[in-house]
Amino acid sequence: MRRAVKGVGEFLVDTVGEAVTEVVLSPLASVLLGCLVLIVYLSWRASPRLTVAGAGPVSCFLAHGAWQTFRAPA
Template sequence: MRVRRAAKGVGDFVVESIGEAVAEVVLGVLACALLAGLALIAYLSWSFSPLLTVAGTGLLSLFLAHGAWGTFRDPVEGRRRRGWTAVAAVCFTLVAATAAFLLLYASDCGCL
């Protein structure tokens, strides 16, 4: 009975370890693909028009700064975020989550 329980425990450990290794590889490939896609977008936009690329980056930065301000400011009592502030806050949260994902999983990407 003890041998069967030990064998089941070892089998569960092996399955869990292989699952974690596969998940790590999949997340690494996704991070490298996302990083390559972002680099391709930056390259193509710069080759199309450097001036529009800088202007678009500036506008995007202002929009995300507005979202960060809307996310971290103290809310006024009785009012909630509306309109562009809510959209900017959601976009800022998505960009921050993407940056954290890339920081964790693309840092050891061999494509850099």
């Protein structure tokens, strides 16, 4: 009986922890996306050519990081 109660307690703690994390991280991600959109908008107004030229290296950097993360191990 004690083991079952302990298991239910751990489940509840994990569930509440995940819910709180989701509540904190979702608005944070939305704010970050909004900031990135604002940066692109302002840089496009200043110089469209420079914005496109800067997007190339940023895209390569992100693609390299994704490749490092998801490539098959040797």
